[in-house]
Amino acid sequence: MLPFTMEKPESAEAAIAAAAGGARYIAGGTTLVDLMREEVERPERLVDINALPLGGIRVEGDDLVIGALARMSEVAADRNVQRLQPLIAESLIEGASPQLRNMASMGGNMLQRVRCPYFRMLDAGCNKRTPGSGCAAIDGLNAGHAILGTSEHCVATHPSDVAVALVALDATMRVRGPEGERSFPIEELFRLPGDTPHLEHTLLPGELIVELRVPGGPYSRRARYLKVRDRASYEFALVSAAAALSVEGGVIREARLAVGGVGTRPWRLRDCEAALVGKRLERPAFEAAAHLATQGARPLQHNHFKVELLPRTIVRALEMAGEVA
Amino acid sequence: MVENRSESYVQGPVLSRREALLAGAGTVALAALPSQSTAATGSPAKEVSPMTLTMTVNGELHVLTIDPRQSILDVLRETLDLTGTKKGCNQGACGACTVLVDGKRIVSCLTLACMHDGARIETIEGLEKDGVLHPLQEAFVAHEGLQCGFCTPGQIMSGVGCIAEGHAGSTDEIRFWMSGNICRCGAYPGIVAAVADAAGRD
Ligand SMILES: Cc1cc2nc3c(=O)[nH]c(=O)nc-3n(C[C@H](O)[C@H](O)[C@H](O)COP(=O)(O)OP(=O)(O)OC[C@H]3O[C@@H](n4cnc5c(N)ncnc54)[C@H](O)[C@@H]3O)c2cc1C
Ligand code: SF4
Ligand code: FES
Ligand code: FES
Numbered sequence: 001m002l003p004f005t006m007e008k009p010e011s012a013e014a015a016i017a018a019a020a021g022g023a024r025y026i027a028g029g030t031t032l033v034d035l036m037r038e039e040v041e042r043p044e045r046l047v048d049i050n051a052l053p054l055g056g057i058r059v060e061g062d063d064l065v066i067g068a069l070a071r072m073s074e075v076a077a078d079r080n081v082q083r084l085q086p087l088i089a090e091s092l093i094e095g096a097s098p099q100l101r102n103m104a105s106m107g108g109n110m111l112q113r114v115r116c117p118y119f120r121m122l123d124a125g126c127n128k129r130t131p132g133s134g135c136a137a138i139d140g141l142n143a144g145h146a147i148l149g150t151s152e153h154c155v156a157t158h159p160s161d162v163a164v165a166l167v168a169l170d171a172t173m174r175v176r177g178p179e180g181e182r183s184f185p186i187e188e189l190f191r192l193p194g195d196t197p198h199l200e201h202t203l204l205p206g207e208l209i210v211e212l213r214v215p216g217g218p219y220s221r222r223a224r225y226l227k228v229r230d231r232a233s234y235e236f237a238l239v240s241a242a243a244a245l246s247v248e249g250g251v252i253r254e255a256r257l258a259v260g261g262v263g264t265r266p267w268r269l270r271d272c273e274a275a276l277v278g279k280r281l282e283r284p285a286f287e288a289a290a291h292l293a294t295q296g297a298r299p300l301q302h303n304h305f306k307v308e309l310l311p312r313t314i315v316r317a318l319e320m321a322g323e324v325a
Numbered sequence: 326m327v328e329n330r331s332e333s334y335v336q337g338p339v340l341s342r343r344e345a346l347l348a349g350a351g352t353v354a355l356a357a358l359p360s361q362s363t364a365a366t367g368s369p370a371k372e373v374s375p376m377t378l379t380m381t382v383n384g385e386l387h388v389l390t391i392d393p394r395q396s397i398l399d400v401l402r403e404t405l406d407l408t409g410t411k412k413g414c415n416q417g418a419c420g421a422c423t424v425l426v427d428g429k430r431i432v433s434c435l436t437l438a439c440m441h442d443g444a445r446i447e448t449i450e451g452l453e454k455d456g457v458l459h460p461l462q463e464a465f466v467a468h469e470g471l472q473c474g475f476c477t478p479g480q481i482m483s484g485v486g487c488i489a490e491g492h493a494g495s496t497d498e499i500r501f502w503m504s505g506n507i508c509r510c511g512a513y514p515g516i517v518a519a520v521a522d523a524a525g526r527d
Contacts, residue, residue, distance in 0.1 A: 001394040003373045006439050026440070033396070033435045034416055048440050073429075097505025098492070099483065100417060102429045103436065233504035 001037050008048045012176060012208060015047050020178045020206030023047045027069060027105035030096075031112045038120050040129055041113075054107070054210060057081060062216035064088070068107030068209040072162070073098065075106060085214050087223035087242055091165035094227045097234045107209035110163055110173070110189060111201060114156035115236055116145065127153045128197040135197075143302035144238070147310075149264035150298055154197030158190060158265045159236050165225055167266040168242040168258035171214040177207035186212065190265035218246035219254050224320040228261075228313050237261035239309045241317035245281070252276045252285070257318075259293065262310050269293050272314065281322045283315065290314035378442035382407065383451025391438055398422045398433035401448060409449040409478045413507070420506035423479040423486075424448050430486030432505075449478035452485070460526050461485055464519035472510035480506045484520045493524035 007023065009015040019025055023045035026032050035041035054069040057078045064084050066075055075081055076092035096104060118124040118136040125134030137145055137155055145155045167187045174183045189201050203209075223244035229235040240260035246253045255276040257269045272289040279285035290311035299307050375390045382405060391400055398415075401407045401424070410433060413421030417435040424433045425447040452459035461484050464470070471477045483506045487493050492502035499520045500513075508516060 004393065005374070006376070006393050006437075026437075029437055029440065030417055030432075030435050033437055037415065050440065097420065097432075098487065098490070098502055099420060099423055099430050099432045099505045100435075103431050231504075233501050 002039060002042050002044075004036075004044055004046050006046050006048060008051060010051060012052050012054075012210075015049055015052060016176060016178055016206050016208055018045065018047045019208065021045075025049050025208065027108040028071070028103040029108075030100055030104045031108060035113060035120070039122065040120055049208070054208075059084065064214040064216070066106050066212045066214070068211055069105050072096065072101035072104045072106065072109065076101065084216055085165075085169065085220055085223075087165045087169065087220070087225055087244055088162060088214060091161045091225040091227075091240075091242060094225060094233075094240075095161040106162070106212055109160055110186065110209065110212075111203075112160055113200070115159045116156035117141070119156065128156065128193070128200075131196075131198045138300065141302060142300040143305075144236070144261075145300055145303055146264045147262050147294070147297040147299045147303060147306050148267055149192050150300075151193045151195065151197070151264075153195050154193035154264065155300060156193075156197075157261055157263060159260075160266065161225070161227060161237065161240060161260060163190075163266040164240055164258045164260040165242040166212065166214065167268050168244060168256045169214050169217070169220070169223075170256070171212055173212055174210045175203060175207045176210050177204050179204075181210070183213070187266070187268060193264050217244070217254065217256070219244035219256055222247065222321050222324045223256070224317055224324065226313055226317040226320060228309060239306055239313045241313045243314070243317040243321040245276075245318070245321045247281050247322070250281050252279050252281055255289075257289075257314065259310065259314065262297075262306055269314075271295070276318075283319065286315045286318040287311070290318070376439045378439065380438070380441065380443070381445045383447060389438075393437065393439040395438050396434050397424065397426070397436045397438045397441065397446065400438045401433065401446075407448055407450050410482075411475055411478055413476070413479070418507075419476070419479075420483055421476050421479040423482045423506065425482060425486060428489070430483050447482070447485075449482055452481065459485070461488070461519065461523040464523040464526075465515070468515045468518040468522060470512055470515035470519040471508075472512050476506060476508045476510075476512075480508065480516055484516075484523065487520060488524045493520050496521060499524075 007018055024043035026046045026048055055067045057070055058065050059080050072092045076089045082089045116137055118126050119129050124136040127135050135154055146157045171186045172183050173186045225242045227237045227240040229238050237260045239262055242258045244256040255273040257272050259267045271292045275289040293310050293314055294307050297307050376393050377390050380387050401410050411421040413419035415434045417432050422433040423430050426444050461481055487502045493499050499517050
């Protein structure tokens, strides 16, 4: 690990000033420490934000508000989260391990970096790590990589589970920077790789994630997260799906659907959602909608299976959501 | 097992496996020391200012001067010579380094010590009290929850956390909530049985 200095500011203003001057925030450290040890990340100044008042989970009207420093385990176990937005709790429990969930913050989770093995190998070409060095994954081992939103410069998936649920639920993010505060849909945080895969998010220099806000909807309770992976637990998704349904008299009134493990960012499926509205809560409707998910998919040599696994995962997630009493 | 052996070796003239490693295979052992990692990769030298902090480890208060790059795992093993906590992957992926920090189980390899001034840490060395094994340690022996033993300190500390969290209600629940600890020997049936047994005893 390269040398760095550690600052522990007591106010958000001081932290933001340090970050605007080139320092990096550190919360749980489960992404950053790992990548610093590999020298993939090389920050010279770290700002420990754990003393800032950015924790806690609260309910405001129909909204659930989650502090950026709330830990994954704390959010998953919270009564209000389980009651109002079970999809958030389920997607958190399906991610990482109990130990990591005790450490990892919600803000850090949004900005976790890709799990593409070549990103970590300093001797492999990787445009994300070293712009212009090529992409070893495109002709390499790419079974875990994306089929949607890829470019000829990068094909890595966004690895977060809870981000898939947040994007499905139209959650927003509040950030504070040198110029003040702003809020925007979390979906807009994530960039497509295009020809600049080293730019992953849309935060401005120094911007600090303050909190995440999840609006309640008639579909919030009838919602499930399904994660398909190589092991039963403690593994990143091959394909995952977050599905939420509002149903009246056996007919779908509203649907929310996003998928993970297949896209270069958490992937919302608005065409599939639209195809479900007005349909009976039955498998043929799920299959017809899921069929639309792979439009424009560009599989690589080793991940063709995702083209088939994606619609199947969606159908099963919709069935699971439909079965919620 | 290994730990008992090295303790008795420390008394006598024979080197423990760890001491032998440190003395003989210098490059291997030193590569793990954070102060060496810069030199090892030939990165430009930059001054590292040591940081001073306090930590209560197994009930004992320590004032430590550390390199900010040291993980809690490195501080335990290299600075405090508490080598019961194991370094498996050093990437957060295996759970061998699990300890409790302020009562919660975490992976100590991804935890920078300098971010935990004042923390209360419990490791495998602290479980035995007055020569009496912790109930979960006893259960690991009774159910043969180990083979080579390398993952065992992490399994046991994780199991202590799992039981305290109330996540040891059934075999399925234990399997899910212990999945952050990998056992290369595949001693899982014994591990699950031991956690279930100790949870029942509590
Ligand atoms: C072995 C392993 C398995 C994992 N499995 C999964 C999984 O299955 N599913 C899953 O979703 N995740 C998984 N993860 C990833 C884990 O969830 C993330 O590492 C974690 O959420 C990051 O949070 P952190 O607080 O530790 O972030 P840090 O490492 O502290 O920070 C990560 C990034 O976010 C920035 N940052 C942190 N907080 C803020 C803030 N408030 N404002 C602005 N920037 C900020 C930091 O500067 C840094 O760039 C896994 C991780 C490991 C090591
Ligand atoms: S897929 Fe992206 S992260 Fe992986 S090697 Fe290619 S450029 Fe790097
Ligand atoms: S050594 Fe920490 S998780 Fe493997
Ligand atoms: S007992 Fe050998 S790794 Fe678990």
